[in-house]
Amino acid sequence: MDFLKAAIVEYFVIQVLIQDISCETWQVYLPQKVIGIQGSCVVIPCTFNYPGVEKQSNDITILWYKDNENSQQYTEIYHSKNNLISLADSYILVGDSGKKNCSLKITKLQKKDEEHYHLRVEIAQLGAFSFIKQTAYVSVSGKNLSHLSF
Known part of the structure; x- marks a missing residue:
């Protein structure tokens, strides 16, 4: 019986050591600025990383926020588990969260879209992290091209 207890303790100690060696931190990689043409x-x-073992897409929730610098408030513009928030398909997740890709497409770009954007990642049985200090600024230039068909 003592041998079994010792083996179990050893197993858990090894697992903890392995976790510590492979431990990652919450990180996001996105450009500081993206330039788009109005109407396009x-x-x-965007890609992200998190601590622990890899999770499936259905365990990961991606949220995107538009930052309002003047009021220091955030508007949720995309929620991967709630399609009603996607604001009439203006914001589309084009990345695969299971592959740690959180790339966001903004369609029919307007001057009102010119703002800072940040990401929040929620992972089942792990936790969540908001990347408030790492933002991408979307700059909108040019004339409105939304009336053209391609």
């Missing part, structure tokens, strides 16, 4: 679309390329 723009993609904010």
Whole structure:
């Protein structure tokens, strides 16, 4: 019986050591600025990392926020588990969260879209992290092209 207890304790100690060696931190990688033409679309390329073992897409919730610098408030513009928030398909997740890709497409780009955007990732049985300090600024230039058909 003592041998079994010792083996179990050893197993857990090894697992903890392995976790510590492979431990990652919450990170996001996105450009500081993206430029788009009014009336077209723009993609904010984005990847993220989190501690622990890899999760499936259905365990990961992606949320995107538009930042209002003047009031320091955030408007939720995309929620991967709630399609009603996607604001009439103006914001589309084009990345695969299971592959740690959180790229966001903004369609029919307008001057009102010119703002800072940040990401929040929620992972089942792990936790959540808001990347408030790492934002991408979307700059909108040019004339409105939304009346053209391609």
